[in-house]
Amino acid sequence: KATYHVCTLPGDGIGPEIMAEGKKVLAAVGEKANVDFVCEDHLIGGAAIDACGSPLPDETLNAAKASDAVLLASVGGPKWDSTDPNAPRPEQGLLGIRKGLGLYTNLRPVKIYDALAGASTLRPEVIKGVDLVIVRELTGGLYFGRRERFYDEEGAGANGGRGQRAYDTMEYREYEVERIARKAFEAARKRRNKVTSVDKRNVLETSRMWREVVHRVHDEEFPEVELEDLLVDNTAMQLINRPADFDVIVTENMFGDILSDEAAQITGSLGMLASASLGDGVSLFEPSAGSAPDIAGKGIANPLAQILSAGMMLTYAFDMTEEAGWVESAVERVLDDGWRTRDIADDATPTDHVLGTAAMGDKVVEYL
Amino acid sequence: KATYHVCTLPGDGIGPEIMAEGKKVLAAVGEKANVDFVCEDHLIGGAAIDACGSPLPDETLNAAKASDAVLLASVGGPKWDSTDPNAPRPEQGLLGIRKGLGLYTNLRPVKIYDALAGASTLRPEVIKGVDLVIVRELTGGLYFGRRERFYDEEGAGANGGRGQRAYDTMEYREYEVERIARKAFEAARKRRNKVTSVDKRNVLETSRMWREVVHRVHDEEFPEVELEDLLVDNTAMQLINRPADFDVIVTENMFGDILSDEAAQITGSLGMLASASLGDGVSLFEPSAGSAPDIAGKGIANPLAQILSAGMMLTYAFDMTEEAGWVESAVERVLDDGWRTRDIADDATPTDHVLGTAAMGDKVVEYL
Numbered sequence: 037k038a039t040y041h042v043c044t045l046p047g048d049g050i051g052p053e054i055m056a057e058g059k060k061v062l063a064a065v066g067e068k069a070n071v072d073f074v075c076e077d078h079l080i081g082g083a084a085i086d087a088c089g090s091p092l093p094d095e096t097l098n099a100a101k102a103s104d105a106v107l108l109a110s111v112g113g114p115k116w117d118s119t120d121p122n123a124p125r126p127e128q129g130l131l132g133i134r135k136g137l138g139l140y141t142n143l144r145p146v147k148i149y150d151a152l153a154g155a156s157t158l159r160p161e162v163i164k165g166v167d168l169v170i171v172r173e174l175t176g177g178l179y180f181g182r183r184e185r186f187y188d189e190e191g192a193g194a195n196g197g198r199g200q201r202a203y204d205t206m207e208y209r210e211y212e213v214e215r216i217a218r219k220a221f222e223a224a225r226k227r228r229n230k231v232t233s234v235d236k237r238n239v240l241e242t243s244r245m246w247r248e249v250v251h252r253v254h255d256e257e258f259p260e261v262e263l264e265d266l267l268v269d270n271t272a273m274q275l276i277n278r279p280a281d282f283d284v285i286v287t288e289n290m291f292g293d294i295l296s297d298e299a300a301q302i303t304g305s306l307g308m309l310a311s312a313s314l315g316d317g318v319s320l321f322e323p324s325a326g327s328a329p330d331i332a333g334k335g336i337a338n339p340l341a342q343i344l345s346a347g348m349m350l351t352y353a354f355d356m357t358e359e360a361g362w363v364e365s366a367v368e369r370v371l372d373d374g375w376r377t378r379d380i381a382d383d384a385t386p387t388d389h390v391l392g393t394a395a396m397g398d399k400v401v402e403y404l
Numbered sequence: 405k406a407t408y409h410v411c412t413l414p415g416d417g418i419g420p421e422i423m424a425e426g427k428k429v430l431a432a433v434g435e436k437a438n439v440d441f442v443c444e445d446h447l448i449g450g451a452a453i454d455a456c457g458s459p460l461p462d463e464t465l466n467a468a469k470a471s472d473a474v475l476l477a478s479v480g481g482p483k484w485d486s487t488d489p490n491a492p493r494p495e496q497g498l499l500g501i502r503k504g505l506g507l508y509t510n511l512r513p514v515k516i517y518d519a520l521a522g523a524s525t526l527r528p529e530v531i532k533g534v535d536l537v538i539v540r541e542l543t544g545g546l547y548f549g550r551r552e553r554f555y556d557e558e559g560a561g562a563n564g565g566r567g568q569r570a571y572d573t574m575e576y577r578e579y580e581v582e583r584i585a586r587k588a589f590e591a592a593r594k595r596r597n598k599v600t601s602v603d604k605r606n607v608l609e610t611s612r613m614w615r616e617v618v619h620r621v622h623d624e625e626f627p628e629v630e631l632e633d634l635l636v637d638n639t640a641m642q643l644i645n646r647p648a649d650f651d652v653i654v655t656e657n658m659f660g661d662i663l664s665d666e667a668a669q670i671t672g673s674l675g676m677l678a679s680a681s682l683g684d685g686v687s688l689f690e691p692s693a694g695s696a697p698d699i700a701g702k703g704i705a706n707p708l709a710q711i712l713s714a715g716m717m718l719t720y721a722f723d724m725t726e727e728a729g730w731v732e733s734a735v736e737r738v739l740d741d742g743w744r745t746r747d748i749a750d751d752a753t754p755t756d757h758v759l760g761t762a763a764m765g766d767k768v769v770e771y772l
């Protein structure tokens with residue numbers, strides 16, 4: 037009987053609640069597939085700051101490295117918002133584990149569930165058939181470049197004594213662009229064979245290099261995949277204008293942060309979106325939405341993104357594509373039968389079909 | 405009789421066609437208000453590259469500096485797309501004139517015209533009442549920071565000989581944030597008194613400085629204006645989720661580029677959106693949309709954004725608020741009476757109400 041060790045990181049806010057449902061579904065899949073998923077909780081984010089002063093204790097990073105896959109829920113909350121620039125911040129845990137595990141590829145599938153099309157603020161005919169994936173570079177660019185703040189005499193003198201100066205560096209090396217481009221083309225091959233590469237090459241040098249390298253990788257290794265370039269500002273428009281036209285969108289870290297959240301919002305059901313962060317070793321899986329501190333502890337959070345993240349883990353970490361299909365199909369059928377958590381319920385949902393977090397987890401297990 | 409000298413920059417693509425209508429309306433306003441607008445065309449963008457090898461000839465920048473205001477149409481087109489990194493690019497003309505005139509404030513009003521609500525891909529109830537303005541910092545950040553590309557031995561060795569490396573720098577000085585914050589608060593005072601300041605302070609040092617400085621300016625000088633902070637990724641979502649909630653959005657250059665195009669697309673009628681770029685001297689006014697090379701020369705482009713840009717010029721450059729009101733109201737009544745250019749027409753528009761570029765300019769003059 038195969039055994040997989042999963043490093044589970046419940047984190048903050050609704051994290052622990054939705055993680056419990058992710059584990060529940062994982063256990064059910066394990067039973068059915070005769071596989072043992074051994075989950076071990078570790079600290080990250082605000083919870084880790086509270087317990088030991090650091091958003092990513094060494095112990096957690098080591099456990100993650102030693103595991104077969106990492107399942108994360110969410111980090112952050114107003115409790116750890118501080119005006120002290122040196123105070124540890126929960127997000128550093130997230131950034132630290134991405135860097136620590138070398139997770140340079142972030143896959144964010146954005147898909148419309150027919151049953152939830154009404155939740156979108158876009159017209160139904162516009163979002164119909166939306167099925168895209170954002171491939172975001174995750175360990176480079178502005179996120180990990182050199183940054184500094186200092187006091188600049190010259191600037192201060194000329195401008196009334198307020199002489200602070202700060203910078204961040206958007207930096208890329210050729211191999212970083214190469215490897216993310218490959219991931220995008222590989223993803224496209226398994227989908228509708230089309231990649232949109234997003235940059236701002238009319239302004240940025242990193243973007244000019246990005247575009248050249250993406251085209252070289254395309255021409256040398258994936259000539260049969262359709263490739264188009266789109267400027268980031270135009271992409272922000274086209275995601276609203278014709279979202280169904282996109283298949284795979286590949287872009288650098290900061291643009292990917294903005295565009296993947298924009299694309300997620302187009303569905304209107306953020307609580308449904310999972311993501312995978314991959315490198316050359318252990319991978320990490322997490323919902324796209326945040327820690328929702330306002331509803332934490334109430335038992336009403338939507339656990340489906342966490343459950344679908346566990347599903348992505350089956351595919352990407354354990355090559356259990358068939359079993360991942362069970363999870364996806366169970367979620368789809370639960371929705372088709374009208375079961376909802378509060379965030380995705382509407383006026384037409386009968387009150388006895390609005391489920392709490394745990395009940396929704398149970399429902400998915402039941403449909404498995 | 406007052407005389408104003410306007411430096412007109414038709415540029416590329418549909419630029420010359422829509423500029424002609426901007427001038428037409430300006431002349432009509434001048435006649436009615438007993439003011440002389442003396443327009444003088446100068447070269448910029450691709451047209452300037454073709455004529456003299458530079459996207460912003462000194463002659464043009466000098467003429468702009470000597471004028472009372474600059475009215476720009478649009479620059480760029482595939483003709484000047486080159487793989488040669490040293491070839492001049494039309495957009496450099498735009499970036500050059502922004503920097504040359506010190507235009508650090510870009511105002512992009514985004515407003516739904518009731519008559520055109522159907523053009524949006526968002527549901528009517530979501531876009532109803534949208535009336536926001538993006539205040540984008542325009543001469544700092546990644547756009548004007550140090551950038552470079554070089555060959556890095558070390559990176560090359562470790563990664564199979566592909567050792568290019570590139571970086572761009574996002575840099576801000578305190579006074580740059582101060583002055584754009586002031587513009588935003590001043591704009592809010594004349595509107596609904598609310599500013600949303602957008603940053604990515606959980607990652608960027610420039611954003612942490614941005615947030616501190618915006619709050620200091622607020623507390624010291626504009627305590628009565630409502631101020632909220634929003635992360636850039638969250639803003640990309642909320643613009644789709646609840647666009648009508650925003651009043652003034654202030655942000656740095658690159659975020660502003662992305663978010664203002666996203667916000668523009670929400671209306672579904674890009675051809676209607678004007679913008680103003682202001683500094684401490686001469687100001688510049690231009691439509692938000694691009695040069696649309698695909699329809700250039702066909703006489704079908706929508707001139708209304710150009711006309712409304714001339715309207716913004718009346719307000720911001722010449723303090724002719726009343727006359728600006730004439731222009732806005734003429735445009736609104738033209739739309740209310742069902743007159744359309746092709747881009748904003750729909751199935752319900754009778755064919756005899758679909759106007760060409762010049763006819764639409766004439767129509768606005770008629771309604772003045």
Ligand SMILES: CC(C)[C@H](C(=O)O)[C@@H](O)C(=O)O
Binds near residue numbers: 130131293606637
């Ligand atoms: C929390 C934050 C640092 C993070 C990011 O910007 O990458 C988040 O927005 C995300 O997209 O996962």
Ligand SMILES: CC(C)[C@H](C(=O)O)[C@@H](O)C(=O)O
Binds near residue numbers: 238239269495498499
């Ligand atoms: C053409 C380009 C350089 C420019 C920018 O990025 O500022 C344009 O997108 C704009 O928003 O005016």
